[in-house]
Amino acid sequence: MVLMNPVISKLTGKLVVLASASPRRLEILTNVGLRFEVVPSWFKETLDKRLFKTPHEYAVETAKQKALEVAKRMPFKHLKTPDIVIGADTVVVMDGLILEKPVDKQDAYRMLSRLSGKEHSVFTGVAIILCHEKEVIDFYEETKVKFADLSDDLLWEYINSGEPMDKAGGYGIQALGGMLVEYVHGDFLNVVGFPLNQFCKKLGLIFSPPGSLTHNSDEPQGTSDPAAPDLTSRGTMQMQNVRENETEDGKEKLSKMIELMDGFKASKVLFTASKLHVFDVLRSSKTGELQAEDVAQEIKASMKGTERLLEACVSLGLLQRTGKEYANTAMSRHFLLSDGPLSLQGYIQHCNELVWPLFTHLETAVREGTNQHEKAFGKSSDNLFQDAYYSRHEVKLRFMKAMHSIAKVSGRDVATAFDLSKYKTACDLGGCTGAMAYEFAKAHPGLSVTMFDLPEVIEMSGHFRPHDADDRVSFVAGDFFKDELPKADVYILARILHDWSDEKVHILLSKIAKACNPGCCVLVSEIFLDEDRKGPSRGLLQALSMTEGRQRSASEYSLLLKSHGFTTAQNQTLAPTTRH
Numbered sequence: 001m002v003l004m005n006p007v008i009s010k011l012t013g014k015l016v017v018l019a020s021a022s023p024r025r026l027e028i029l030t031n032v033g034l035r036f037e038v039v040p041s042w043f044k045e046t047l048d049k050r051l052f053k054t055p056h057e058y059a060v061e062t063a064k065q066k067a068l069e070v071a072k073r074m075p076f077k078h079l080k081t082p083d084i085v086i087g088a089d090t091v092v093v094m095d096g097l098i099l100e101k102p103v104d105k106q107d108a109y110r111m112l113s114r115l116s117g118k119e120h121s122v123f124t125g126v127a128i129i130l131c132h133e134k135e136v137i138d139f140y141e142e143t144k145v146k147f148a149d150l151s152d153d154l155l156w157e158y159i160n161s162g163e164p165m166d167k168a169g170g171y172g173i174q175a176l177g178g179m180l181v182e183y184v185h186g187d188f189l190n191v192v193g194f195p196l197n198q199f200c201k202k203l204g205l206i207f208s209p210p211g212s213l214t215h216n217s218d219e220p221q222g223t224s225d226p227a228a229p230d231l232t233s234r235g236t237m238q239m240q241n242v243r244e245n246e247t248e249d250g251k252e253k254l255s256k257m258i259e260l261m262d263g264f265k266a267s268k269v270l271f272t273a274s275k276l277h278v279f280d281v282l283r284s285s286k287t288g289e290l291q292a293e294d295v296a297q298e299i300k301a302s303m304k305g306t307e308r309l310l311e312a313c314v315s316l317g318l319l320q321r322t323g324k325e326y327a328n329t330a331m332s333r334h335f336l337l338s339d340g341p342l343s344l345q346g347y348i349q350h351c352n353e354l355v356w357p358l359f360t361h362l363e364t365a366v367r368e369g370t371n372q373h374e375k376a377f378g379k380s381s382d383n384l385f386q387d388a389y390y391s392r393h394e395v396k397l398r399f400m401k402a403m404h405s406i407a408k409v410s411g412r413d414v415a416t417a418f419d420l421s422k423y424k425t426a427c428d429l430g431g432c433t434g435a436m437a438y439e440f441a442k443a444h445p446g447l448s449v450t451m452f453d454l455p456e457v458i459e460m461s462g463h464f465r466p467h468d469a470d471d472r473v474s475f476v477a478g479d480f481f482k483d484e485l486p487k488a489d490v491y492i493l494a495r496i497l498h499d500w501s502d503e504k505v506h507i508l509l510s511k512i513a514k515a516c517n518p519g520c521c522v523l524v525s526e527i528f529l530d531e532d533r534k535g536p537s538r539g540l541l542q543a544l545s546m547t548e549g550r551q552r553s554a555s556e557y558s559l560l561l562k563s564h565g566f567t568t569a570q571n572q573t574l575a576p577t578t579r580h
Ligand SMILES: Cc1cn([C@@H]2O[C@H](COP(=O)(O)OP(=O)(O)OP(=O)(O)O)[C@@H](O)[C@H]2O)c(=O)[nH]c1=O
Pocket: 019, 020, 021, 022, 023, 024, 025, 040, 041, 045, 066, 088, 089, 090, 091, 092, 101, 122, 166, 167, 168, 169, 171, 172, 173, 174, 177, 191, 192, 193
């Protein structure tokens, strides 16, 4: 096959994966000579549509989740890491209503009769994951389609052909459904399921030599990812242009370097916008949108500073701007509103107030091999909650809010990672606010969960109790290094062991081993380092501000557990172990 599009040939030799079961997407990409593997995504298309301001944001987010699921699964299940994963999601939108694939014939009838005689939009969201660079480029395309007036007889005949069932909006424009269509405005293949033209342009931006990036100006509308793929600033591109022997690889390295150099600025923008409640302020305005001036007034900050902050937030995908109006993005609505169910506010403020000051002393920390608590806060931190710094009410509360938000975001995944149906009781050791314990109770109707933590933590955990608190969750005060542990079938250690030296971990595990009966299990939830300790960088970066704790690999945790009679039953991102 002759390759007309040189961009496609840039992917030669790379492991490209299409995270889609759609035969149409496979055909469109095969037709242009792309070589790839198909690994359909297991991501269920169940995102809450109400959380998205526009239908295309929903399609883009679904595409991203489909692709990410495959990118994460492949190294484990297929034992290979792809270079690129492509995900897509097509939706039909009529009067603001998102139509996906019909669930049955009646549903197809409802959809098609809604579309009859009118114009609607078809949006396809696409996500391209660059696995090694850990980057996501996403975009969407909109095409307008007008249906002719359709009689009931025609509709039922079409539905009975079986064609509508696996197609968004209940029709396939490329086949019989083409007969229903009066006109199409825009990219036809976008309706079929994949906006090939825009996809190739994006690939061009990612893979073409720097000089050709000047064609940025005709970039199509609808790019929803402000962070990518414009990998470097224009100033930098010009500089690269001058150096003719600069390779594509060199450009990638440079962009990675720039990302690393700027990383701290991006974090601080997030921390500051959260601390000033920018996201809450925008949410509580009547329309969900505000101009910079109004935001400045609400957050009691200067106009100039606020404008800069808002613009930086837009560039990071934390906010979006239409004209002069700023609004939250779907991601911000998900994670950055103080009262959202998945709010990360608590953890972000912990990073801002505690981790950030510690990292400003990283150089000394490296020279001395110690955590720089004393330098940053004037106090040493041998034992959280017991030293003077942590004894301050607001500091304790902030720490608890941080742990609470992490437990809320990850709790369901931890609670449902393994089949615990044969167990009756669980004990969450160091469970802080009880958020994780409630997630376990919710996920396992037959399980009673005891939350065990220091008395001063239990005392304050009332602040975090849900209104509909499940009475299968109870709270017991104690020190897990000194006091007797409650009896349980499952001991949960979520983000606990990394805080302690091997010596202390042994003390804790021997107490668990003593308290539990044969057949009991310990569920460990941690960031597991790769066996060669080359990643993930989240874990290795966290280690830099640790006191006596350390990050370990799955086999290091297994060894510690084994020495107390626990044999590892499963050993992946989340590891439960069973005692025999
Ligand atoms: C409007 C229209 C849609 N489709 C198909 O509708 C599915 C949408 O569903 P999806 O959720 O985006 O994809 P999927 O098929 O479930 O696959 P996956 O990517 O694995 O989720 C895709 O197939 C598209 O081609 C057509 O074939 N022709 C058309 O005219």
